[in-house]
Amino acid sequence: MRVLLCTFIQIVMWCGYSIVLFLSHHDHNFYETILMLMFGYFNFLVAQRLNINKSVALNMTISLTLIYVTGKMIIG
Known part of the structure; x- marks a missing residue:
């Protein structure tokens, strides 16, 4: 159950990352990469905070x- 919750939270976080990229579309690729990291x-x-094994x-x-990243490359 914790893994499913963590997966959902991470998907929401990547949606938030997409919104941030949309709002700052004039940034250089270097800054987008740093933000992605x-x-x-x-x-x-977040996954560690939910007491999931490190690996x-x-x-x-x-x-x-x-x-x-694959979905972003395919969709554009």
Whole structure:
């Protein structure tokens, strides 16, 4: 149940990241990358805060980050 809740929270966080990118569309790619790393780290901290094992939290965060980046590349 905690993993499902964490997955939902991380999806909401990536939606928030998309909104931030939309509102700051004049930023350079470097700053967008730094912001993405910050959101990814924050998602990892949320997963750890929900008492999920570190390796599971890291795998879940990396998987959802890759899904987000792939979807962003496909959609445009």
